[in-house]
Amino acid sequence: MLEIKNLHAHVEGNDILRGIDLTVKPGEIHAIMGPNGSGKSTLSYVLAGKEDYEITEGSITYNGKDMLDLGADERAAAGMFLAFQYPIEIPGVATMTFLKTALNAQRRARGQEDLPTPEFMKLVKEKAKDLNVSPEMLRRPLNVGFSGGEKKRAEILQMALLEPSLCILDETDSGLDIDALRIVSEGVNKLRDPNRAMIVITHYQRLLNHIVPDHVHVLSRGKIVKSGGKELALELEENGYADFIDEEAA
Ligand code: ADP
Ligand code: MG
Ligand code: MG
Numbered sequence: 001m002l003e004i005k006n007l008h009a010h011v012e013g014n015d016i017l018r019g020i021d022l023t024v025k026p027g028e029i030h031a032i033m034g035p036n037g038s039g040k041s042t043l044s045y046v047l048a049g050k051e052d053y054e055i056t057e058g059s060i061t062y063n064g065k066d067m068l069d070l071g072a073d074e075r076a077a078a079g080m081f082l083a084f085q086y087p088i089e090i091p092g093v094a095t096m097t098f099l100k101t102a103l104n105a106q107r108r109a110r111g112q113e114d115l116p117t118p119e120f121m122k123l124v125k126e127k128a129k130d131l132n133v134s135p136e137m138l139r140r141p142l143n144v145g146f147s148g149g150e151k152k153r154a155e156i157l158q159m160a161l162l163e164p165s166l167c168i169l170d171e172t173d174s175g176l177d178i179d180a181l182r183i184v185s186e187g188v189n190k191l192r193d194p195n196r197a198m199i200v201i202t203h204y205q206r207l208l209n210h211i212v213p214d215h216v217h218v219l220s221r222g223k224i225v226k227s228g229g230k231e232l233a234l235e236l237e238e239n240g241y242a243d244f245i246d247e248e249a250a
Pocket of ligand 3: 040041042085170171
């Protein structure tokens, strides 16, 4: 489904990703862990097609298509979704309106008609309930004054509506208390599907108690330096990242 080969990326002249290889198959959950500054967010941005990143070597293939030829919107239309580490605030746009615009933009990009408003309302209410997103929250401007937990729940709600085939979650656990973490994780787990893959990026192991990965990779200084099963996350929890940070970075 997703094949990353020897991926190198520069940001403002700095070599941030330095040869990443990763293969993700449908139905799999891959966790990417690593110390701060190792390139986790950069990898998620590069996958989603955010501008400002120069790919100097390597390839990203998704469902047989070269993603490096496509912009962020086209990648989203192809089924990729990135949940940001820091969700952006959009003053003046109600969350509900934002969600409707996002869903219809995806449908148009796929040559489908807009979802009629009554059907959209029914769908959004059903999914919002699962994620403990209140009607009041749907009326508020997107992310403006939302707590950390509310922002993440709004983001997962967007993901649930768009039904992407590849979900990339960048530090979805950051800033969440235990209850919010449980709600968000349950929402994500509901989206687990044999046809859908997920890349879960996290600094801490605790999220992986809730969203149990099939594979765990450690990213250090822009490279995957170790891969294993879910037990690797527990090992990291115990030993920290000390083994993976070299003198130059320390
Ligand atoms: P992580 O998500 O693992 O904490 P990031 O991907 O955010 O790491 O950052 C990796 C490295 O890239 C860091 O050293 C960071 O300072 C650098 N970096 C990220 N974005 C930029 C940018 N826009 N300009 C310059 N350096 C950047
Ligand atoms: Mg960071
Ligand atoms: Mg990050």
